[in-house]
Amino acid sequence: xxxxxxxxxxxxxxxxxxxxxxxxxxxxxxxxxxxxxxxxxxxxxxxxxxxxxxxxxxxxxxxxxxxxxxxxxxxxxxxxxxxxxxxxxxxxxxxxxxxxxxxxxxxxxxxxxxxxxxxxxxxxxxxxxxxxxxxxxxxxxxxxxxxxxxxxxxxxxxxxxxxxxxxxxxxxxxxxxxxxxxxxxxxxxxxxxxxxxxxxxxxxxxxxxxxxxxxxxxxxxxxxxxxxxxxxxxxxxxxxxxxxxxxxxxxxxxxxxxxxxxxxxxxxxxxxxxxxxxxxxxxxxxxxxxxxxxxxxxxxxxxxxxxxxxxxxxxxxxxxxxxxxxxxxxxxxxxxxxxxxxxxxxxxxxxxxxxxxxxxxxxxxxxxxxxxx
Numbered sequence: 001x002x003x004x005x006x007x008x009x010x011x012x013x014x015x016x017x018x019x020x021x022x023x024x025x026x027x028x029x030x031x032x033x034x035x036x037x038x039x040x041x042x043x044x045x046x047x048x049x050x051x052x053x054x055x056x057x058x059x060x061x062x063x064x065x066x067x068x069x070x071x072x073x074x075x076x077x078x079x080x081x082x083x084x085x086x087x088x089x090x091x092x093x094x095x096x097x098x099x100x101x102x103x104x105x106x107x108x109x110x111x112x113x114x115x116x117x118x119x120x121x122x123x124x125x126x127x128x129x130x131x132x133x134x135x136x137x138x139x140x141x142x143x144x145x146x147x148x149x150x151x152x153x154x155x156x157x158x159x160x161x162x163x164x165x166x167x168x169x170x171x172x173x174x175x176x177x178x179x180x181x182x183x184x185x186x187x188x189x190x191x192x193x194x195x196x197x198x199x200x201x202x203x204x205x206x207x208x209x210x211x212x213x214x215x216x217x218x219x220x221x222x223x224x225x226x227x228x229x230x231x232x233x234x235x236x237x238x239x240x241x242x243x244x245x246x247x248x249x250x251x252x253x254x255x256x257x258x259x260x261x262x263x264x265x266x267x268x269x270x271x272x273x274x275x276x277x278x279x280x281x282x283x284x285x286x287x288x289x290x291x292x293x294x295x296x297x298x299x300x301x302x303x304x305x306x307x308x309x310x311x312x313x314x315x316x317x318x319x320x321x322x323x324x325x326x327x328x329x330x331x332x333x334x335x336x337x338x339x340x341x342x343x344x345x346x347x348x349x350x351x352x353x354x355x356x357x358x359x360x361x362x363x364x365x366x367x368x369x370x371x372x373x
Contacts, residue, residue: 205234
């Protein structure tokens, strides 16, 4: 039995596809690292960033950056080398020899499958760990005084118990303009606590309130006021529940993100964006297939403008793909479905995560249908 061996044409296109892709990823990462280093070199030196840690930080940075732009880079890759084949009439020769356009696309999709699998592994497994190292390094050596200001963060930490912060400094475990309200089941305010700041103690999981004013309201309407310069109390919340940066969500593995979504939903916090993030970890890698379809359909044409025109189309279509994805994400996250809707909220969010792929797959199908046969 002869061992399986790909035809020479398939090997040639797959090799060109993958080598050009990884070359472009490398070029983009080098450019991004140089610009980031120019911006942050003074902070790194001022905060005594170690050389080894800096190297690992930028390695994690490249994983994040490369995966973020993988679909667009795949698009440019296909446009780049397929346009050259088209301008040299190699594609015309292949099709004239009796090869179908579908047969021509086979090695492209074989190479795309390799990249889709890699992107899935990176998105679900490797990237969260890389982002965790990246965020830890940034907190220690880049954005040392990370601060969330004027966010007016509310959270229901228990039934009838609401907590508010005006702003939070994450690395100091401290929130400012703290307010806690406890309401009865009948809707009557029972207690309000105001404090200049509240600090989370990680050792014993308690909160220290500074300059606290406690107002207790009796059922008959009478009030009792207490002033304390310091109050240590236990509350069913953590500083990270309020100071949650989007970057911290990206450090969670998919199972951890699922658990985080459940906890946030139980607290009454909005979770639509978190659910979209979870779905996007799968839908985004599959956009490589869609952009491969569009890229081959466009670049296989021999046009007067040549590669320059093809690259211009690639940038325009890539921009509209990203723009459409963002618009759909924002709309889906903020949309409230009516009670008599045919689909549930979770089904709608799943659909929204895959909708850009579906829309541009239709566009790709039309482009391929019009491609030279």
